[in-house]
Amino acid sequence: MAQDVVHDVPEYFAPDEDSVGLVETRYYTPELPPEGFALECGRSLPSITLAYETYGELNEARDNAVLIVHALSGDAHVAGVHSLEDRKAGWWDVTVGPGKPYDTTKYYVICSNILGSCRGSTGPSSIDPETGKPYGLSFPMVTIGDMVRAQALLVDHLGIDRLLAVTGGSMGGFQALEWAVRYPHRVASVHAIATSARLSTQAIAFDEVGRQAIMADPDWLGGDYYGRSTPRAGLAIARMIGHITYLSEEQMHHKFGRRLQDRESFSYDFRTDFQVESYLKYQGDAFVARFDANSYLYITRAMDYYDLSAGYHSLVEAMAGVQAEFLVVSFTSDWLFPTHQAIEIVRALQANGVPTTFIEIPSSYGHDSFLLPNQQLGDVITGFLAHVHERIGADRSAVSAP
Amino acid sequence: MNANGRPTKRRLDYELIEALVPNGARVLDLGCGDGRLLAQLAQNKGCQGYGIEINERYVLECIKRGVPVYHGDMMEGMTHYRDQSFDLVILSQTLQQTHRPLEVIQEMLRVGKTAIISFPNFGYWRVRLRLLISGRMPVNDLLPYTWHTTPNVHLCTVTDFRELCDANNLVRTRALFLVPPARQISRLLANWRAGLAIFEIRRGG
Numbered sequence: 001m002a003q004d005v006v007h008d009v010p011e012y013f014a015p016d017e018d019s020v021g022l023v024e025t026r027y028y029t030p031e032l033p034p035e036g037f038a039l040e041c042g043r044s045l046p047s048i049t050l051a052y053e054t055y056g057e058l059n060e061a062r063d064n065a066v067l068i069v070h071a072l073s074g075d076a077h078v079a080g081v082h083s084l085e086d087r088k089a090g091w092w093d094v095t096v097g098p099g100k101p102y103d104t105t106k107y108y109v110i111c112s113n114i115l116g117s118c119r120g121s122t123g124p125s126s127i128d129p130e131t132g133k134p135y136g137l138s139f140p141m142v143t144i145g146d147m148v149r150a151q152a153l154l155v156d157h158l159g160i161d162r163l164l165a166v167t168g169g170s171m172g173g174f175q176a177l178e179w180a181v182r183y184p185h186r187v188a189s190v191h192a193i194a195t196s197a198r199l200s201t202q203a204i205a206f207d208e209v210g211r212q213a214i215m216a217d218p219d220w221l222g223g224d225y226y227g228r229s230t231p232r233a234g235l236a237i238a239r240m241i242g243h244i245t246y247l248s249e250e251q252m253h254h255k256f257g258r259r260l261q262d263r264e265s266f267s268y269d270f271r272t273d274f275q276v277e278s279y280l281k282y283q284g285d286a287f288v289a290r291f292d293a294n295s296y297l298y299i300t301r302a303m304d305y306y307d308l309s310a311g312y313h314s315l316v317e318a319m320a321g322v323q324a325e326f327l328v329v330s331f332t333s334d335w336l337f338p339t340h341q342a343i344e345i346v347r348a349l350q351a352n353g354v355p356t357t358f359i360e361i362p363s364s365y366g367h368d369s370f371l372l373p374n375q376q377l378g379d380v381i382t383g384f385l386a387h388v389h390e391r392i393g394a395d396r397s398a399v400s401a402p
Numbered sequence: 403m404n405a406n407g408r409p410t411k412r413r414l415d416y417e418l419i420e421a422l423v424p425n426g427a428r429v430l431d432l433g434c435g436d437g438r439l440l441a442q443l444a445q446n447k448g449c450q451g452y453g454i455e456i457n458e459r460y461v462l463e464c465i466k467r468g469v470p471v472y473h474g475d476m477m478e479g480m481t482h483y484r485d486q487s488f489d490l491v492i493l494s495q496t497l498q499q500t501h502r503p504l505e506v507i508q509e510m511l512r513v514g515k516t517a518i519i520s521f522p523n524f525g526y527w528r529v530r531l532r533l534l535i536s537g538r539m540p541v542n543d544l545l546p547y548t549w550h551t552t553p554n555v556h557l558c559t560v561t562d563f564r565e566l567c568d569a570n571n572l573v574r575t576r577a578l579f580l581v582p583p584a585r586q587i588s589r590l591l592a593n594w595r596a597g598l599a600i601f602e603i604r605r606g607g
Contacts, residue, residue: 351482357470383462
């Protein structure tokens, strides 16, 4: 019933000829010291597994690797399809593939699912080896810094010293910034898209409403719902709220207006009357089928806690050691990560003399803009990355020259 | 090159500006357009160039040329650079479009050791003649806009600019003068003869 509206929604992932094609998710479980993987919260995990995908080939110089880091609900499956029956390609298929901005004929593209997720990496729905049962709320809190340190183990495992780029939108941008600060020598460039150096008060507020919806669901059971019915209603509401923040007023009006869904007149009850209601319900239900409510709690918490300047006197000081070149992109209609927050990053970089490119791209799609086909975003990434790669090549030949 | 005419008209002074830039300088170009000058300085003089540009179509061109660029207002774009963090700050044919020219110049000399400023000379004899004879606002290669479409809000003459420098303790270390299309002329009667002026200035001691 909601299908008509859903088809009307921007088609994020239309399969096309320049696709990476059939891909598969792989898993990496690093060998850890006896104390396990120590986390910023003071606790540790006895073992961790990261789900990841790679496309393209690592070149001989090992200087063409691009790490894509994903946002709240993302996963390792960035591009291509897992089976020919898949209805959708990976979540950023518009930018990853042969001839696309992250051109898999030139670059070796890696994407790792984050720690705390439910999409193949270790998270609250994973089995706690000590109890043999899912962690639930006994899973320790993980931070953006923890996620990045885990990714660094994967990058080591893949034999890469220095990444050509770390790129991410939204919470992916948090991780990309974290990479540049934590591992300055390992990152040649950062593409920070629709992101900020810390989560805004307003965004924390939306996260909290989402979490409260989950925790108020009687099926949540303090997080111990595995093997029973899951808190579907709560997680769906959380996702509906999220979706509102990802769109813009203009685009919502354009897509749905005040049009009614499959009816001519009001029902005069509380069934679905408006198309926008139908859209949000569909998004909520679709999300419940693929996402774990506890992971939603943990990951939104990690976003809330993120503040790149924490532990420093200022953001400028936090970014003092950055060696990567930066590309910072914002979108005009993004009110969840507005342009002034992007400029805050840019200014801290400028104050440190870091070569930085900043562009605000006109788009009416709100925060979602970075996931949608956007010629300008594509051109910006393509141009920026090509020059960084060229410069690295030039530096290398300068170093190796007699 | 485009309807706005900017990159095309700027070529006139690029070569002369390039000659003023020392090798390997750290350069900031305000209103850098498509980034051509900075790309040229990087290639020919090994400069590290940065641009500020408000038009996102030009920003895209800068990115394609590999020029780091800030998309936004030039005053806003300069505020967070540290004092004297550039060897040189360039303002090419844009001074007359700024709302507070003196503040722009002072900010240029805060973030940079030297400023290079070029502007169309409103004292140029052709400009004076047009106004005198036809009684109309001048329109020519350097001033390509009609009075009601022009972004130029603070046009000045060579003499005006010199006086501004003198009154604000700004030292003119070099001056170059051009007539269209691209002929360099001496400084003799420059306020009459020059269509375009290029000044290199520093803060006075």
